[in-house]
Structure formats: structure tokens, C-alpha cells
Amino acid sequence: MLTQSEVQAKLKAKGTKFLTVTFVKRNGEIRRINGRLNATSKIKGTGRSTPSHLVPIWSPSEGWRSFDVNSVVEIR
Numbered sequence: 001m002l003t004q005s006e007v008q009a010k011l012k013a014k015g016t017k018f019l020t021v022t023f024v025k026r027n028g029e030i031r032r033i034n035g036r037l038n039a040t041s042k043i044k045g046t047g048r049s050t051p052s053h054l055v056p057i058w059s060p061s062e063g064w065r066s067f068d069v070n071s072v073v074e075i076r
């Protein structure tokens with residue numbers, strides 16, 4: 001798994017481009033999401049902030065999702 005600082009650096013380098021994130025879910029399953037960070041369309045919300053360890057990602061096929069920076073295996 002990647003360290004939190006490696007994940008933050010790779011996400012910053014990608015900016016708003018599409019990327020693929022592979023991570024381990026809480027139940028131990030491996031999951032892959034294709035999407036964009038910092039997307040501004042389709043934003044709905046309750047006004048609550050996202051916890052600092054979670055990164056929101058917009059996937060055209062799945063909508064808004066998030067992943068834990070401490071469980072990332074690969075970023076492409």
C-alpha cells in the first residue's frame with residue numbers, strides 16, 4: 001500500500017484529470033474507481049464536511065464516491 005504522503009503527492013500531480021484508484025475496502029475487498037477529483041458539477045450535499053482521511057471522487061458511472069487515503073494500493 002502507498003503511504004498517505006505518496007497518495008497526496010500523486011493526487012496533487014493528477015489535478016482534475018481522470019484517474020484510476022485501486023484501494024482496499026473496509027471489508028477487505030479490492031475496489032477500483034475511475035473518475036475525477038475536484039469535479040464541480042453534480043454537487044449535492046448536506047453542508048457537512050468530508051473527514052480529512054477520505055477523498056471524494058466523481059465517477060461518471062457511479063456518481064460521487066470516496067476512498068480512504070490509508071488504503072490506496074495504486075493510482076494511475
